[in-house]
Amino acid sequence: MRRPTRLFVLWLLLLTASLSLYRPAEAREQLVIGMTQFPSTLNPMIDAMLVKTYVLGMAQRQIAIFGHDWEPVCIWCTELPTFENGRAKRFPVLDADGKPAGKEGVRTTYTIKPGAFWGDGTPITTEDVLFSWEVGRHPETGVSDLNSYQEIVDIEVEDERTFTIVRNKIDYRYNTPGDFNLLPAHLERDAFAVPRDYKTRTLYKTAPATPGLYNGPYRVSELSEGAYIVLVRNEHWQGKPPAFERIVVKTIEKTAALEANLLSGAIDYIAGEAGLTLDQALGFEKRHSETFDFIYKPGLIYEHIEFNLDNPILADVRVRRALLHAIDRQAISDRLFAGNQPVAHGAVNPLDWAYHKDLPTYPFDPDRAAALLDEAGWSKIEDGIRHRPDGTRLSLEIMTTSGNRIRELVEQVLQNFWKQVGVEVTIRNEPARVFFGETVRKRAFPAMAMFAWLSAPESLPKTTLYSTSVPTEANNWSGQNATGYRNAEMDRLIDAIEVELDREKRRALWAEQQTLYATDLPVLPLYFRSNAYILPKWLKGLRPTGHKYSSTYWIEQWRDSSDAN
Template sequence: MRNVKKALTAALLASTVMVAPVFAAGTLTISSPQDPGNWDPIDTFLVNWASVATNIFDGLTYRGPDLELVPGLATGWDELDDGQRIRFTLREDVVFHNGEPFNAEAVRFTFERLLGEQGAAGPQQSNYVAISEVEVIDDYTVDFHLSEPDPVLLTKLAGYGAMIVPPQYIAEHGEEHFDNNPVGTGPFSFVSYSPREEIRLEAFADHWDGAPELDNVVYRFITEPSTAVAELQAGRVDIVIPPTIPVGMIPTIEAHEGISVVTVPSPTVQALRFNTQSGITADENVRKAIIYAIDRQAIIESILGGEAEPITSFQSPLAFGYDPDMELVPYDPDKAMALLAEAGIGAGATLQIDVRGNDSTFNEVAQAVSAYLSVVGINATIQPYETNVLINDIIPEGRTGEMFQQAWGGWTFDYDNTAYLMYHTGERWNPYDSDPELDALLNGQRSITDRAEREAMLQEIARYTADRALEVPLYNVNAIYGVSDRVENFEAAPDSRLRLTRVSVGE
């Protein structure tokens, strides 16, 4: 079937007058499906922020597409006092884009800001609460004092809230200005930002890791997949980053000369999470019935074209803590109806599924889920929201329907960072549930230094949440990129965080 679609697509393209490519020398243009709306590292959790800001900012550590953790702004680190203190040795002769020097004071400022009142207003602070104090030893040495163990801290320092920011610049221009005019130490510096349209960067020749090969990078915010692919075909976009491209459009890209599809396994997982407080999904048996009612393998084959794998818990096989021995809940509509009957739910029961309106692939998935639920007597309506509204307003404030889409990048590749934020009482992504036993498991695994013992506890957490049916774990999807052949030295990142220092473009 895929070959037939490809042949038909090729024939259609051959009969169509194509727009001549528009290439800019030294400029790479990237299509991103979402404008984060704020470039301050402590104010975001979005993968599409990281895909841009990985080039503006640096952290003390860095993790590239190979998933190996290496020095960033810190050249090395040592664990002291039985792990209660970490000493970082910092790079010398590093400057921010505004000429301000990078030093130990910048590191202290960054984390005091993150862990203080400013950080409390954003979504990143809870990732770094193990840090009780950052002590300046000298201009290029800092000690992180920890109030509790955090086995994922060094990885967290490679992303999001831990990106090092310039104290003098923020003091001079203010927080609101920094939101839309970011300054970091990364390989590209900020030029301009047009909300919902684009952000422009230029090469920072004084970057500590060498000047980029590119002169400029333009990220265009294109929410509609067909528009992004059309721009790639026309030569006005060089790379389309995940999660833009629906599986159904892969043949369209493959059939077009001069562009190609690059896919890599990713940590990104999709689930339909449950409102456990109200509606029919407050009943655990109803939640379990819904999971039995959905044929996830059929959805993967028919809608996702095999570019995904079913998951047993809300994490990918790439995550530390994944249990390969956990069994998938099978598709069993008879079992589903029996559980519904046990819960006293008769035919005609209703529920609402909240989704990201611009996610065309998941909208198809939601339609399929609705059809499966109708078979067992549940009438599901689908409520689309603009993505930023759903994730910044509807979910955190607990105003969803009975089920809601949750996409998660799992960027630390450690189940802790997913599970803690999803299931611990009071966390942003857990507006409905409070389970003291689960809280104890989540807190307990963070204090364990033995890797095997901690992995076993993370696997126990996964089984516990599955037993309580806190979500429908759907699938782990590949990262799908569309790439122009003129892009050189491109390496697809599993988590969409492309570092563009060594990328170049041909004519």
């Protein structure tokens, strides 16, 4: 046999190599996401944590949410009820004696989409709706948003897919179910046998890999507490199939380590919702812009410090105002974020139409801070620290999520500012799942807790500011008013905003509410955040929303651009 010449062999090798260039790239079966926090629970009703919302955006969909245009959109409903389409209807409210009470209520009718299933193949039905309402409104369950469930006076069931929510008032959000989360009745009913123990008995806590707990394009298949969550495709999902077979969400609490993991390939993507801070992302982009894509999204994210108003020092509004006057928030924004995260004077973001710009402000003024502290009785100074005449030391503690480099840096900056006016502040931080799952939820921080609220557009602060929303042992730590703020005028304004359908009249009420908030200062406002999304070049289709419903609610639109198919 004649051997091929060297020239022929070389030609054959070149041909083979060239043909391989035209082979379609194999699609990635797995996407690994890095985040700085781990959820305290995956139960959608218990504990308000952004990282839980992020994970459940892939695995547990709600009846309706806000979309990218900041307008409500159906997820598991066929259409939103309105007075125009007849799915919303007014009715006269009667008093206890059956006589007209002088106000109107509203019935809003929803129909669950055909093909809605839990991850074990069980259909989503009105039985789940009724059970979820039962859990949410029970005073001992300990849900985050108790008021939303208790304000529903009845749910009328028409059939397995159609139900009507009855409320004895019409509010401006009448055509959405709000944060009404669905629970699988066939799995969770036993865990709810003792409502006060539900948060520890729920399968989302004891057996989170149970397929039937989820109804999104993915379901949780594996979880290692504090380390990672694995999600796989939900075979009973009837919507657009997601591109990746598996999603792994890794918790890397230190942001410097998060960067290192991205560069090493241990993770593919840093989630903007709980990843690098803006300053870190900007620096990272300067070094690696050719390797990664970057998306910067300002949004309704409010970084602030919650005061525990049961602390006798912080119960004095003069002290709270002094603490704000003592810090240069503009310098913090300029030096740490190049001015890209504006100073907040209240909780409502200028991006939201309800924002009121003429608020009381507290510019950097150490002399004014000192005068307020003197007025509040902290006039005696020993070793640079203020004392009361009886010798009580002006000493406070601040807490936040450990491992978040920028928060820890901000704490140190604030500590130094406050020291200049004679306030001693010590720092004690905790992992996010402990900080949010125990300390903030149970109001166990002795003085100050720094974190962010992420809200929906025109979000009514009923669960965070209303007097009945203060978490206590008696209500099993329901509600999110962790400051313990109680003000009858704030309650009145929140109630008035809620039932005002005229947008311009509501704008005026919002102005009053925000002014009262900035006057009373139940919290110390810091700045409005922007989120930084750091993506590999091949990951496409991700669109941040800028509000509380994260990008993962549309994860079925994410794709690997190297997949030729």
